Amino acid sequence: MSTDRGEPARQRLTRAEAKARTRRLLLDAAARVFARKGFAGASVEEIAESAGFSIGALYSNFGGKEALFLELMAERGLGRVSEAAQTLDRHEAGTGEAAAELGRLLVHVADKDTDFAPLQAEFWLYAVRNPHVLDTMATALREPRQALEGLIDTWLAERGAPADVPADSVATVVAALFQGLVRLRRVDPDSVPEELFGQALQWLFSGIGAAPAPARPADQD
Amino acid sequence: MSTDRGEPARQRLTRAEAKARTRRLLLDAAARVFARKGFAGASVEEIAESAGFSIGALYSNFGGKEALFLELMAERGLGRVSEAAQTLDRHEAGTGEAAAELGRLLVHVADKDTDFAPLQAEFWLYAVRNPHVLDTMATALREPRQALEGLIDTWLAERGAPADVPADSVATVVAALFQGLVRLRRVDPDSVPEELFGQALQWLFSGIGAAPAPARPADQD
DNA sequence: GTCTATAAACAGATAGAC
DNA sequence: GTCTATCTGTTTATAGAC
Numbered sequence A, B: 001m002s003t004d005r006g007e008p009a010r011q012r013l014t015r016a017e018a019k020a021r022t023r024r025l026l027l028d029a030a031a032r033v034f035a036r037k038g039f040a041g042a043s044v045e046e047i048a049e050s051a052g053f054s055i056g057a058l059y060s061n062f063g064g065k066e067a068l069f070l071e072l073m074a075e076r077g078l079g080r081v082s083e084a085a086q087t088l089d090r091h092e093a094g095t096g097e098a099a100a101e102l103g104r105l106l107v108h109v110a111d112k113d114t115d116f117a118p119l120q121a122e123f124w125l126y127a128v129r130n131p132h133v134l135d136t137m138a139t140a141l142r143e144p145r146q147a148l149e150g151l152i153d154t155w156l157a158e159r160g161a162p163a164d165v166p167a168d169s170v171a172t173v174v175a176a177l178f179q180g181l182v183r184l185r186r187v188d189p190d191s192v193p194e195e196l197f198g199q200a201l202q203w204l205f206s207g208i209g210a211a212p213a214p215a216r217p218a219d220q221d
Numbered sequence C: 001g002t003c004t005a006t007a008a009a010c011a012g013a014t015a016g017a018c
Numbered sequence D: 001g002t003c004t005a006t007c008t009g010t011t012t013a014t015a016g017a018c
Helices: A015-037 A044-051 A055-061 A065-076 A081-089 A095-112 A116-129 A131-159 A167-187 A196-210 B015-037 B044-051 B055-061 B065-076 B081-089 B095-112 B116-129 B131-159 B167-187 B196-210
Strands: none
Touching: A015 A044, A015 A055, A015 A065, A015 A116, A044 A055, A044 A065, A065 A116, A065 A131, A081 A095, A081 A131, A095 A116, A095 A167, A095 A196, A116 A131, A116 A167, A116 B116, A116 B167, A131 A167, A131 A196, A131 B167, A167 A196, A167 B116, A167 B131, A167 B167, A167 B196, A196 B167, A196 B196, B015 B044, B015 B055, B015 B065, B015 B116, B044 B055, B044 B065, B065 B116, B065 B131, B081 B095, B081 B131, B095 B116, B095 B167, B095 B196, B116 B131, B116 B167, B131 B167, B131 B196, B167 B196
16 A cells, blocks of 8 residues: 555556456467467467566466466357347347348458457367366356347247247257358358358248248158 | 398288388377377377387378378368268258268267367368468368258259259358357257257258248348 | 566477487 | 487476565
């Protein structure tokens, strides 16, 4: 309290606030560097310097490289998936409009937020390689998918599909398709035009409405 | 030629054959280790030992760690995607049966061939981070997708969908969905039951057949 | 709380023996 | 053609100054 001196005191940060700010800056830098170099390929030195600090600051705020990565994973493990649900919630009516909006989201994630998909892939790889993290990720991923599920319930009712169709399955399909298209677009943009995701959703929902009870896929033998 | 001595000469390998065998063993070991540790996380020592050789043998057969990785990528970059198309080609008639077959393929890739998806993710990350490899991968991925496209053309005709629907878009959607579901199943198997992929395809194709010309997604303003 | 300097371990790659 | 030994650079993590 009495330690501040002739300093201009530009922002007046308590030590706790300063430390929190450092942590935030380090976390953001870590997201950048991990996305661009991968978990193993990134060095703590590059992360610290990218945040404008030195290695010492990093170790004073986090247990180490792995702890920093895990904290980042807990913070943005499920990324924009929950954002997506919220964005779509505003377009309750009009599946077509919502589909177009989803198309824009895909383009944004794939083209603009260039660090997002690689970081997500890095999280996935880490989880697959570290079984005890796998469960954490599984439950973390279920949350945003349930948000999607609520939305899909609405769409389904709107389309006149019977309660017969399990909304959680549809939500899983939509989420998987989104991820797959984002990844593909990063490698070959021409093969995934902006409208493709919306188009696919139209096909999907139209098909769900058309075939009410496809419980038995095909038993023709 | 005159170097072999009292050795039992079990298989009689020429030096060229022996070297080819070493390369193959190293390549296979590299696939295992890269899948489990990642490109940066894997050490050449572990790869060499996993193949039953020493570091020297690796460097005598490949330019180095990166060259080994790139060769592996060229060899199995597109993985079972082309296999999938061939498998399905046998079930020309009966979309339902083909869908069930695809479901089994997904389960196999996700559950049995545990190294496949992580290795594929590693390839993708490498391509995204090395632009000059990106183009190579884009063209490599187009090939199996065209095989899928031919198959889809058949299904579409069978379903009575007009030529209106672009088969390449459908192929892209199917491929992206497959990849997305495989990844999700590795993390949360319960959320991706064995039949889900086939089910989703049924919905999709049924929807394509139902809505003949959805060229303009939604213009209601 | 953050920085500088350093310790200790490990990586990729090479040289020469066999 | 493959192995052993080694060189060189880099890495994580820590200790002590400020």
